[in-house]
Amino acid sequence: MSTTEFSSSAAGGGRQTPSPVPPPSGPLARREARLAWGLLTPTLLSVALVIILPLIAIFWISAKPIGLSDLRPTTPDVYERMRGKVTAAGDKAVIEYRLKNSSREKPIRSVTMTDQWPAGLEAKGLDARCTIANGMISCNLGDWEPGYNERLRIDVVAGSEFVDSGINIRDSEPVMRGEASSELFSLSFTWDNFRSVFDSGEFLEVLWVTLFYTIVGTIGALVVGMLAALMLNKSFSGQGILRGLFLFPYVAPVIAVAFTWVTLLDPFSGSFNALLVQMGLIDTPINFFGQRPLALFTVTAFEIWRYFPLSFLFILARMQSIDNDIYEAADMDGASPFQKFYYLSLPQLMGILSVLFLLRFIWTFNKFDDIFLMTGGNAGTRTLTVNVYEQAFAISNIGAGAAVAVVIFGCLLAFSFFFFKFLSREEGL
Amino acid sequence: MKQGYLLAGVVGILWSLTIIVCLTIVMAFSTGLPVRPVWFASALQGAAIGLVALYLPSRILGLLISLALVLGISLLQPFGIALGQNSLAQGIGVLILGLGLYFPLRAMVQGLPVGRLTRHQFEEGIVRFLTGFGYVFFTAIVIVPFYVMLMTSVKGQQALLLNPLDFSIEWEKGWGLFRSYKELFLEHHFGRYLATSFFVSVATVLVTLLFSVPGAYAVARLRFKGQAVMSRSILLIYMVPMIVLALPIYVGFSMFGLRNSLFGLLLIYPVTTIPVALYMLQGYFRGLPGEIEEAGLMDGLSRLGVIWKITLPLSLPALASVSLYVFMIAWNEFLLAFMLLDDPSKFTLTRGVTMLNSSEVPRQHLMAGAVIATLPILVLFLGLERFMTKGLTAGSVKG
Incomplete structure (x- = not known):
């Protein structure tokens, strides 16, 4: 049974397999094809922009030595003020521009400044780099090295027009322009990010944690979901209510349930620990999210708890579509309940189980929110996905984060290749 | 024994x-x-x-x-x-x-x-x-x-x-029982977060439908080269983990000043849901009898007219399932909202609840926030369970 089939059977219609005959070519067919591509264009464009482009970008970024701070553009800074009091026409004053390159690493090239001066100000002894035309001062400030700092002073004489208007010189902001190279767009590449990711001793641990979380989480959710489905696979009143109830963990926002688990399992004020102590099962509260390797088991248990509803839903749907006749026949032959399950139900469920396993495997591998919200990747729960975030934002090394992301992508390609080869043979996907 | x-x-x-x-x-x-x-x-x-x-x-x-x-x-x-x-x-x-x-x-x-x-x-x-x-x-x-x-x-x-x-x-507290909720709404702007989340989710549903309905129709009904590839590969997009996309999106949005804007969020959310919506809808469209549409074509309707006047009215149940499913994904979305929004005036609900997870905020506030985030989606789920379950099943196993 393929995924396509449950979508259509769930949506209420049988699927017609596309005809193997090649589509006829002619003006009508061409028009139809054009229309089809037209209808698909918005989707394809958006997918290309939001999925494909970032995927390419991640490879690019992973070969760049950039950190979080490099994302802010390097721009020339300016602070403008007037020194000296102007009370009457003919008073002298100085207009001062404080110019600064606040970046400590990057130069800014070809800096220019333009500023609108209020009417009635006359410059005396203008800096050679500047010119004034129609009350607009423009300066060519050249190249600034990192940390560049200058005070550009211009002596002015105020005319009566300026004094009367009472305009503040700072009412018009100077406009600064300059070219700063961003590391992001340069054509120099480095292996440093990958090296730092692979060299750090924790990479193997991250890999192992990811594998444990993925495999145990996937199989656990499948088995628990199957048990729940077996239990509800008989009609009785209240079955619908229970079925709806069992879907709660999956439907509720991850943020709500994750924080609830954290609250529930808290070693100091958590109810679960208090309960265990009161029942006499433990003496001192257990720190479920704070200690190795328990934290990993706890987040895996959470994963199973949150996603068993999905396997439950699918397996139940499949079970209910199994013809009852074979069970009646088996009863006639005196088969026991376990025999019926093992020899009749399980083979029928194998298809959906393997599809679920493959898909859930990949999605558990990709899971980020749950662990991030519960432990933040501490106490030996850092999976590859959490590591992306850790590297990029906690250590502020975007490049290294991207390198981990590339590793994830590589793993996924390998999985998909393997799985889809397997799937297309076994399940006709 | x-x-x-x-x-x-x-x-x-x-x-x-x-x-x-x-x-x-x-x-x-x-x-x-x-x-x-x-x-x-x-x-x-x-x-x-x-x-x-x-x-x-x-x-x-x-x-x-x-x-x-x-x-x-x-x-x-x-x-x-x-x-x-x-x-x-x-x-x-x-x-x-x-x-x-x-x-x-x-x-x-x-x-x-x-x-x-x-x-x-x-x-x-x-x-x-x-x-x-x-x-x-x-x-x-x-x-x-x-x-x-x-x-x-x-x-x-x-x-x-x-x-x-x-x-x-503690019944004797009366309305005092809801103190945490009161404080969340009055002091932590949860009313606004709720409205933002609602707006973002509904907008995501609308944009998703706008894009995926024509696409699904094309894949399901029209004959063109690459149709088979398209209908199969559309779900491959779901294999890409969000965190891998979120990092370059964060970088790009930082450079173009799209961070901290709901518009930026709305550029991304629908694209994450379009493939699954398209996939679900094309399955449903295939199951609809083609004869009615052909009759419509004979009577002089254009293809777009057929979609609007015949296919869509027939697919209302499927549209409801898809909408609910997409709404749920957008409502529950955490990672992108967390990474892209820093300005408290633009928080979605999930992002707002994250703010409550600090040692300075009492636990009951955090749990009240969790309840506020959970309640609408559970009510929706319980009220429209039939559609929702169908959506979940058909939406395959997106996690």
């Missing part, structure tokens, strides 16, 4: 332990009493009542003996504390314990002989126990976290530190 009395005894012990644990939790949560199971007595009670259920056909007599056993074997302390403490609650507890032990056990051993069991009977007994255990276990693991979430949000900080197990409602 395949003897009726042995099976009844063992099943009785296991069932009794299950029931006593659940009842202890219920009693502790609802009364705050320091109740605890007396393990040995419970096991003994279970074995005894299992045998009573097996040997004694009379229901009333069996129930009475069971109640007597519950009280007798535990030396009048069925919950590990003197019956004098909150006698009413304990009395009800004993009654439930007696009923919960006797009747399920009776159902489990019903029809089993006292002596040697056939394989069929033996397994049947075990399956019956496992089913009963499953009902209790699954209901408990699903309900307890949500119950704790809800009850913590209406408790005071002091009361919870004093006894983390006491989730009894």
Whole structure:
């Protein structure tokens, strides 16, 4: 049974397999094809922009030595003020521009400044780099090295027009322009990010944690979901209510349930620990999210708890579509309940189980929110996905984060290749 | 071990332990009493009542003996504390314990002989126990976290530190029970977060439908080169983890100043849902009879006219499922909102709840935030479960 089939059977219609005959070519067919591509264009464009482009970008970024701070553009800074009091026409004053390159690493090239001066100000002894035309001062400030700092002073004489208007010189902001190279767009590449990711001793641990979380989480959710489905696979009143109830963990926002688990399992004020102590099962509260390797088991248990509803839903749907006749026949032959399950139900469920396993495997591998919200990747729960975030934002090394992301992508390609080869043979996907 | 009395005894012990644990939790949560199971007595009670259920056909007599056993074997302390403490609650507890032990056990051993069991009977007994255990276990693991979430949000900080197990409602506080909610709405702007989340989710649904309906129709109905590839590869997009996309999106948005804008968020959200919506809809469109559409074409409708006037009205149930599913994804989305929004005036609900997870904010505020985030989606789910379940099934296993 393929995924396509449950979508259509769930949506209420049988699927017609596309005809193997090649589509006829002619003006009508061409028009139809054009229309089809037209209808698909918005989707394809958006997918290309939001999925494909970032995927390419991640490879690019992973070969760049950039950190979080490099994302802010390097721009020339300016602070403008007037020194000296102007009370009457003919008073002298100085207009001062404080110019600064606040970046400590990057130069800014070809800096220019333009500023609108209020009417009635006359410059005396203008800096050679500047010119004034129609009350607009423009300066060519050249190249600034990192940390560049200058005070550009211009002596002015105020005319009566300026004094009367009472305009503040700072009412018009100077406009600064300059070219700063961003590391992001340069054509120099480095292996440093990958090296730092692979060299750090924790990479193997991250890999192992990811594998444990993925495999145990996937199989656990499948088995628990199957048990729940077996239990509800008989009609009785209240079955619908229970079925709806069992879907709660999956439907509720991850943020709500994750924080609830954290609250529930808290070693100091958590109810679960208090309960265990009161029942006499433990003496001192257990720190479920704070200690190795328990934290990993706890987040895996959470994963199973949150996603068993999905396997439950699918397996139940499949079970209910199994013809009852074979069970009646088996009863006639005196088969026991376990025999019926093992020899009749399980083979029928194998298809959906393997599809679920493959898909859930990949999605558990990709899971980020749950662990991030519960432990933040501490106490030996850092999976590859959490590591992306850790590297990029906690250590502020975007490049290294991207390198981990590339590793994830590589793993996924390998999985998909393997799985889809397997799937297309076994399940006709 | 395949003897009726042995099976009844063992099943009785296991069932009794299950029931006593659940009842202890219920009693502790609802009364705050320091109740605890007396393990040995419970096991003994279970074995005894299992045998009573097996040997004694009379229901009333069996129930009475069971109640007597519950009280007798535990030396009048069925919950590990003197019956004098909150006698009413304990009395009800004993009654439930007696009923919960006797009747399920009776159902489990019903029809089993006292002596040697056939394989069929033996397994049947075990399956019956496992089913009963499953009902209790699954209901408990699903309900307890949500119950704790809800009850913590209406408790005071002091009361919870004093006894983390006491989730009894302090009725005397009246409207004061909702203090956390009041503070969230008045001081933490949760009203605005709620509105933002609602707006973002609805907009995501609309944009998703706008894009995916024509695409799905093309894949399902029109013949063109690459149709088969398209319908199969569309789901491959779901194999790409969000965190891998989120990083370059963060970089790009930082450079183009799209971070901290709902517009930026709305550029991304629909694209994450379009593929699955397209996939679900094309499955449904395929199942619609093509003849009606052909009749429409004959009568002079254009293709777009056919989609608008014939296909869409016929697909309303599927559209409802898809919309609900997409709404749920957008409403629950956390990662992108967390990474892209820093400005509290633009937070979505999930992003707002993250802010409450700090040591300076009391736990009940966090839980109240969780309840506010959960309630709309659960209400929607319960009200439209039929569509939602279909959406979940058809939406395949996106996590």
